[in-house]
Amino acid sequence: MKALIVDDEKHVRDGIKILADWEQNGIREIYEAANGEEAIQLIKTIRPEIIFSDMKMPKMDGTQLLEWIKENQPSSKTIVVTGYDDYHYMRKAIHFGSTDYLLKPIEPEILNQTLEKAVKEWMKEEADRQRKEISSLLINEMKPVYRDRKLTQLMNSDSLQKDLYKEFGWLKQSRDYIAALVRVNGKTIEAFQADRDLTYFTILNIINEIMKENGSGIGFRYLSQKGEIVLIFWDKFELVEEIVVRIYKTLKNMLDISCPIAVGKVVQNSSKLIDSYHHARKVLLNRNILPDKRIRVYLSDIEAAPSLKSLIVYSSDIEMAIQTGEIRAFEELMGRIEQDITEMEYLSVRQVINLENEYMVISNKWFEHYNIPFKAPEDIEERVDLFFDSNGTFSLEKYKKRKKREITIFLKKVKKRTQQKGNNIITDIEKYLQENFDRDVKLQEISDHFYISREYISRKFKQEFNENISDYIVRIRMEKAKSLLKNSQLKIYEIANMIGYQDDKYFRKVFKKVEGITPNEYRTENVKQ
Numbered sequence: 001m002k003a004l005i006v007d008d009e010k011h012v013r014d015g016i017k018i019l020a021d022w023e024q025n026g027i028r029e030i031y032e033a034a035n036g037e038e039a040i041q042l043i044k045t046i047r048p049e050i051i052f053s054d055m056k057m058p059k060m061d062g063t064q065l066l067e068w069i070k071e072n073q074p075s076s077k078t079i080v081v082t083g084y085d086d087y088h089y090m091r092k093a094i095h096f097g098s099t100d101y102l103l104k105p106i107e108p109e110i111l112n113q114t115l116e117k118a119v120k121e122w123m124k125e126e127a128d129r130q131r132k133e134i135s136s137l138l139i140n141e142m143k144p145v146y147r148d149r150k151l152t153q154l155m156n157s158d159s160l161q162k163d164l165y166k167e168f169g170w171l172k173q174s175r176d177y178i179a180a181l182v183r184v185n186g187k188t189i190e191a192f193q194a195d196r197d198l199t200y201f202t203i204l205n206i207i208n209e210i211m212k213e214n215g216s217g218i219g220f221r222y223l224s225q226k227g228e229i230v231l232i233f234w235d236k237f238e239l240v241e242e243i244v245v246r247i248y249k250t251l252k253n254m255l256d257i258s259c260p261i262a263v264g265k266v267v268q269n270s271s272k273l274i275d276s277y278h279h280a281r282k283v284l285l286n287r288n289i290l291p292d293k294r295i296r297v298y299l300s301d302i303e304a305a306p307s308l309k310s311l312i313v314y315s316s317d318i319e320m321a322i323q324t325g326e327i328r329a330f331e332e333l334m335g336r337i338e339q340d341i342t343e344m345e346y347l348s349v350r351q352v353i354n355l356e357n358e359y360m361v362i363s364n365k366w367f368e369h370y371n372i373p374f375k376a377p378e379d380i381e382e383r384v385d386l387f388f389d390s391n392g393t394f395s396l397e398k399y400k401k402r403k404k405r406e407i408t409i410f411l412k413k414v415k416k417r418t419q420q421k422g423n424n425i426i427t428d429i430e431k432y433l434q435e436n437f438d439r440d441v442k443l444q445e446i447s448d449h450f451y452i453s454r455e456y457i458s459r460k461f462k463q464e465f466n467e468n469i470s471d472y473i474v475r476i477r478m479e480k481a482k483s484l485l486k487n488s489q490l491k492i493y494e495i496a497n498m499i500g501y502q503d504d505k506y507f508r509k510v511f512k513k514v515e516g517i518t519p520n521e522y523r524t525e526n527v528k529q
Contacts, residue, residue, distance in 0.1 A: 001119070002029040002046050006039040006065065007054040007081065012104065016052055016081070019108045025119045036060025036068070043073050049122050050115070055082040066096035075125065077118040081106065144204060144221075151220040155179075155230065155274055175234055179264045179276035180244055181284055182207070182219070182229035185385035188257045203251060203259065204229065210247055214239060222277075226382060229259075230277060237266065245297050258392030260284060260296040285350040289394040290342065296392045306344040308351050311337070311358040322366060323453045325415055330407050334400055342396070349384065352394075356380050359403070363410070369451065372413050425450060426464045429457065433469065437476045438500040443469060478514045481507070485523045492519050 003022065005013045013032050022030060031046060033039035035057045043051070051069065055062035062080060069076055078097065083104040094101075099118045102110065184199060192199040200221045207219035207229065217233035231247075233240050244261045251259055264280030267273060283298050286305055314337065321329035341347060341355070360376045367374035377383045387399045429446060446469070447454045461469055477499040484495045496507035511519050 001025070001027045001050065001122075002031065002048040003027045003050040003052070004031045004033060004039060004042055004046070004048040005052045006033045006036065006057070006062075007052070008034050008057045009054070010034075012054070012081070015106065016111070019106065019111050020115055021112050025115055027119070036062065036065035039065055040068055043069070043076070047073065048076060050118055051076050051078045052081050053078060055080060063096070066098060070096045075122070075129070077122045079114055079118055144201060147218075148221040148223055151218070151230070151232070152223040154270065155222065155277060156224060157271075176237070176266050176268055177270060177273055177276060178233040178237060178240055178266055179273055179280055180231040180233065180240070181262050181264070181277065181280040182231065182247075183260050183284060183385075184227045184229060185259075185388050186382065187385070187388055187390055188259060191255065191257050191390065200229065202255065203257075206250055206254065207231065207247055210243060210250065214243055216240075216243065226379060227385065231261075232273065241297070241299060245295060248295055248297050256390060258296060258388070258390060260287070260298065260392055262287070262298040285353070286348045288346050289349060289352070289388075290345060290347050290396075292391075292393055305348045305351060306346055308355070309337075309340050311355060311362060315362070318362060322411075322414070323447060323451065325411055325453060325456075327404065327408050327411060330404070334403065338396065338400065347394075347396075349381075352384050352399075353380050356384060363406075366410070370414050370417050372410075372417065425452060426460050429461065430465075430472075433473060434476060437473055437480065438498065440500065441469075441473065474510065474514065477501075478511060481511060481519065482515070482522060482526075485519055486526055488523070488527050495519070 003020075005016050007013050007016075017030055017032075022028075027050065029046070031042055031048065033042055036053075037060045039051070039053070040060070042048075053062045053065055057065075062082070066078060066080075069078055074097070077099045080098045080101045081104065082102075099121060100114045102114060182203075184203065188203075189196055189199045192202065204219055204221065211217050211219055211231070214236055216236040216239060217231055219229055219231045222228040222230040231244070233243075240263060244263060248259065248261055251257055262280040262284035264276035264278075264283070267276045283301070287296075287298050288305075314333065317333050317336075321333055341351070357380055360380070364374055364376060387395050387402070389395060429450060432446065432449065433441060443454045443457065446457055450457070458468065461472070465472055467475070480499050481495055484490055484498060490498075492508070493504035496502075496504040499507075501507035501510070508519055511522070515522060517525075
């Protein structure tokens with residue numbers, strides 16, 4: 001690897017050369033430039049992986065250099081080094097993709113941490129670039145990629161280029177069209193050793209052989225949406241159902257995969273194809289996934305799915321289950337939720353996606369509450385796909401097991417985090433009691449406030465203070481009462497109210513039980529006349 005140091009001050013360049021641990025980071029060649037113009041000439045020749053650059057330089061400053069690098073050498077990782085702690089420079093550095101921002105004088109430890117980070121980022125991106133380059137070379141050799149790109153553009157545009165008629169067999173534009181949608185889920189891709197490109201290539205070969213026989217349309221990978229193949233029919237609409245059923249059966253028999261297919265509505269010209277596609281997508285998302293169907297082909301009627309309860313309805317139950325810290329509490333709750341969502345014997349993909357989205361929102365809330373890192377999946381629909389088997393059957397049992405495993409892991413993290421907090425929580429509870437001694441603080445209130453079970457609070461508090469919470473509050477109140485009794489101007493009933501007793505007779509009774517004498521007797525003994 002090569003590095004370039006750009007700074008108009010030679011002692012700064014020398015300092016970086018001496019302080020940086022080049023060998024450990026795999027950098028064998030180090031070059032220098034006094035300004036942006038010199039740097040550009042060197043960059044064109046040596047193509048350095050790492051570039052350190054000052055911001056204020058003669059002839060061409062760091063901002064102009066960073067802009068040039070972003071346009072002409074974007075693979076290089078840049079590190080800005082400047083003596084100007086100025087937001088304007090920082091903003092420019094970030095805008096043009098600088099890896100980090102260092103201030104002079106440079107600290108050796110920070111310099112080497114930044115260098116190591118930049119090298120690791122470059123190596124990761126280089127690996128991605130090489131992988132994409134190899135993949136691109138292989139894919140570009142396949143003619144179908146051109147077809148997929150062109151037809152995806154067609155689906156998303158208002159006009160059809162004339163040359164596409166000849167290429168794909170369309171003789172004239174003024175005809176009706178139908179779009180159908182084939183879903184390729186995660187299980188299907190697993191059947192091809194997780195090779196996504198091979199999956200689509202194989203499936204489309206079978207689909208287009210069948211489409212070609214009938215001369216009625218073409219299939220392609222829809223590049224605007226993951227996991228989708230679109231079929232465009234422009235003729236023989238009376239055979240569409242027969243053709244898609246045949247496609248489904250052939251894929252199942254030859255490859256042992258289940259790719260559900262939905263058929264959209266008829267549209268009048270190519271510019272409306274996207275409407276037929278969206279219709280087919282609604283059909284596919286609204287399909288009932290509970291029945292064990294042999295042929296999963298769905299025609300253009302969109303089923304009206306019965307409404308489901310939102311997971312938000314169960315928020316209080318979820319909170320109580322979390323406070324118990326036991327998976328058993330969730331098992332009972334999950335059983336009730338399952339009964340609620342299946343009682344109508346109808347469950348659509350859209351409904352499962354909505355449930356999953358709500359589950360992510362609730363999960364994120366609780367992970368944030370306990371300060372536990374949480375990363376939501378980027379594609380919810382793809383996540384739901386994982387629970388369809390090779391026959392296209394949605395496994396509610398596997399879905400529940402996955403949720404149970406996720407919740408179990410969460411509870412373990414909560415337990416670990418709670419144990420780490422340990423005595424700190426009990427100390428916080430003690431402080432809370434001291435601040436609220438003058439009112440009736442219930443154990444449930446403390447549990448709700450600190451998100452810890454009542455049983456845990458009682459047990460830990462007794463271990464720490466050798467008395468239960470109610471006795472502790474009484475002791476605090478009595479100490480406060482003794483302090484107030486020394487003020488001869490306060491009435492006994494006023495003191496009772498001030499420490500949380502509405503009935504001064506009850507206060508007198510408690511005081512005597514704890515102190516062995518009445519409040520008046522205590523006052524007589526402790527107030528100087």
